[in-house]
Amino acid sequence: xxxxxxxxxxALLAGCQSQNNEETxxxxxxxxxxxxxxxxxxxxxQGYDIDVGRELAKRMxxxxxxxxxxxxxxxxxxxxxxxxxxVASHTITDERKEHVAFTIPYYFSGPQIFTRNGEEYHAPxxxxxxxxxxxxxxxxxxxxxxFTDKLSVYDSDITAxxxxxxxxxxxxxxxxxxxxxxxxxxxxxxxxxxLGESRQGIAVAxxxxxxxxxxxxxxxxxxxxxxxxxxxxxxxxxxxxxxxxIIKPGN
Amino acid sequence: xxxxxxxxxxFVSSAPLFLKGALLTFxxxxxxxxxGLAIGLFFAFLSLxxxxxxxxxxxxxITLVRGTPLIVQIFVLYFGLTDVVQISGFLAATLALAFxxxxxxxxxxxxxxxxxxxxxxxxxxSLGMTSYQTYARIILPQAFLRALPALGNQFxxxxxxxxxxxxxxxxxxxxxxxxxxANNFDQMTYLIIVAVYYLVMVMALxxxxxxxxxxxxxxxxx
Numbered sequence: 001x002x003x004x005x006x007x008x009x010x011a012l013l014a015g016c017q018s019q020n021n022e023e024t025x026x027x028x029x030x031x032x033x034x035x036x037x038x039x040x041x042x043x044x045x046q047g048y049d050i051d052v053g054r055e056l057a058k059r060m061x062x063x064x065x066x067x068x069x070x071x072x073x074x075x076x077x078x079x080x081x082x083x084x085x086x087v088a089s090h091t092i093t094d095e096r097k098e099h100v101a102f103t104i105p106y107y108f109s110g111p112q113i114f115t116r117n118g119e120e121y122h123a124p125x126x127x128x129x130x131x132x133x134x135x136x137x138x139x140x141x142x143x144x145x146x147f148t149d150k151l152s153v154y155d156s157d158i159t160a161x162x163x164x165x166x167x168x169x170x171x172x173x174x175x176x177x178x179x180x181x182x183x184x185x186x187x188x189x190x191x192x193x194x195l196g197e198s199r200q201g202i203a204v205a206x207x208x209x210x211x212x213x214x215x216x217x218x219x220x221x222x223x224x225x226x227x228x229x230x231x232x233x234x235x236x237x238x239x240x241x242x243x244x245x246i247i248k249p250g251n
Numbered sequence: 252x253x254x255x256x257x258x259x260x261x262f263v264s265s266a267p268l269f270l271k272g273a274l275l276t277f278x279x280x281x282x283x284x285x286x287g288l289a290i291g292l293f294f295a296f297l298s299l300x301x302x303x304x305x306x307x308x309x310x311x312x313i314t315l316v317r318g319t320p321l322i323v324q325i326f327v328l329y330f331g332l333t334d335v336v337q338i339s340g341f342l343a344a345t346l347a348l349a350f351x352x353x354x355x356x357x358x359x360x361x362x363x364x365x366x367x368x369x370x371x372x373x374x375x376x377s378l379g380m381t382s383y384q385t386y387a388r389i390i391l392p393q394a395f396l397r398a399l400p401a402l403g404n405q406f407x408x409x410x411x412x413x414x415x416x417x418x419x420x421x422x423x424x425x426x427x428x429x430x431x432x433a434n435n436f437d438q439m440t441y442l443i444i445v446a447v448y449y450l451v452m453v454m455a456l457x458x459x460x461x462x463x464x465x466x467x468x469x470x471x472x473x
Contacts, residue, residue: 072430072432072433072438073432073438075436076436076437076438079436095436096436098436099436133420136429136430137430141430141433141434152340152420152422153420153422153426153430154419154420155418159418160420163329163330163419163420166333166337167333167337168337168340
C-alpha cells in the first residue's frame with residue numbers, strides 16, 4: 001500500500017520542473033481584460049494579447065503556451081521566471097522597467113474616465129473627492145491615486161466597471177478600448193475625458209536579453225507585414241498598433 | 252525570500268496603512284460574528300424545535316450556506332442584490348460573513364444544547380420553571396461553556412475569512428497587502444507582513460476566549 005505514494009511524489013517532482021524550455025513560449029495574461037484577454041466558452045484564453053502572443057510564438061518556431069494569471073502579480077511572475085513573458089497589456093512605465101524589460105509597444109491606447117450615464121466629472125478638479133474604482137496594480141491605480149484619496153481597488157478592470165454599473169463608486173479609470181468594449185456588451189456607463197496616451201509592451205525578465213531581441217525583431221516584422229494591424233482590425237475594427245497622439249494628457 | 256532587514260523596514264513604514272486595514276478587518280469580523288451569533292442561536296432553536304417545518308427551514312439554510320463558497324456568497328450579495336436594494340460594500344461583506352458563520356455557529360449551538368443531560372430539564376421542571384426560564388437559567392449557560400472551544404475556533408475562522416472582502420474592494424488587511432505588493436512589485440514582503448498581523452490578531456482572540464473560559468468555569472457555570 002505504501003508504494004502507492006511513489007507515483008504521487010513523482011508527479012509532484014515533475015511539477016517542480018521549470019516550465020520554460022526552448023520549444024515553448026509561455027506567456028501570461030490576466031484573462032480579465034476583454035477584449036485584450038478573456039476566456040472563451042471553452043475556457044481557452046482569447047483576445048488581442050493572446051493572438052499577438054501566439055503569432056510571436058509561431059514566428060519564433062515555438063509552441064505557444066498562454067497562461068492565465070492574476071494581473072497584480074504578473075510582473076513579479078515574469079521577474080521570477082514563472083513564464084517567459086507577459087503579453088498582458090502592460091503599459092510601459094519607469095516603475096515597471098525597474099523590474100522587467102519591455103519590448104517596443106505592440107499597441108497604443110490610453111486611460112479614460114468612465115461614469116454612469118448622465119453623470120459628468122472633469123479631471124483633475126472635478127474628481128478630487130470622488131470614489132474612483134480601478135484594478136489592482138494597474139497604471140490606472142497609480143494615476144487615480146494622484147487625483148483622489150478615495151480609491152477602491154478590484155482584481156480586474158471589468159469588476160471595477162461592473163461595480164460602477166451597479167451604482168457603486170463615482171467613476172472608473174481604465175483603458176479606453178476596454179471601457180468601450182464593456183459599453184458595447186451592455187454596461188450602462190459612458191466614457192468621458194481621456195487622460196493621455198499609453199504604450200503597451202511585452203514584459204520579459206531583464207536577464208533574458210536574447211528573447212527580448214527576438215521578440216522585438218518579430219514585432220517589427222509583424223508591424224511591417226500588416227499582421228499586427230489585422231489582429232487589431234479583428235478585435236477593434238481598426239489598427240491600434242500605431243500611435244495616434246490625438247489624445248491630450250490631462251493636466 | 253526578502254531579507255529580514257527589508258521586511259522590518261517595510262513593516263514599520265507600512266504600519267499606518269496596515270493598522271487602518273487591521274481596523275477594518277476587526278470591524279468586519281466583530282460585526283459579522285455578533286450578527287452571526289444571533290442568527291446561529293435562532294437557527295439552533297429552529298433545528299431543535301419539534302415542529303417539522305421549522306426544522307426544514309433551518310436545514311435549508313444550513314445546507315445552502317455550508318454548500319456554497321463564502322466568496323460566491325459575498326459576490327452574490329454585492330452584485331446580485333443591486334436590483335432590489337443597494338447595500339454598501341461593508342454591509343454586503345458583513346452580511347455574507349454573518350450568514351456564513353451563522354450556519355456553522357447554529358450547528359455548534361445545537362450540538363452544545365443537545366449535549367446537556369435530560370435530567371437538567373427535568374430538575375428545572377420539578378422546580379416549577381417555565382420553558383423560557385429553563386433555557387435562560389439552566390441550559391444555555393451550560394451549553395455556552397461547552398460550546399466555547401468550538402466558538403473560539405469559529406471566531407478565528409471568521410476573522411481570517413474576512414480577508415475575502417478584499418474582492419469587493421474593501422480595504423481590509425489582505426487587500427492592503429496585495430495592493431501594496433502590486434504597487435511595489437514585492438508581493439512576498441507584504442504577504443509576510445499581513446500574515447504577522449493576522450497571527451497577532453488570532454493569538455489575541457484565542458487568548459481572550461481562553462480567559463472567558465477560565466472565568467466562566469471559576470464562576471461555576473458547570
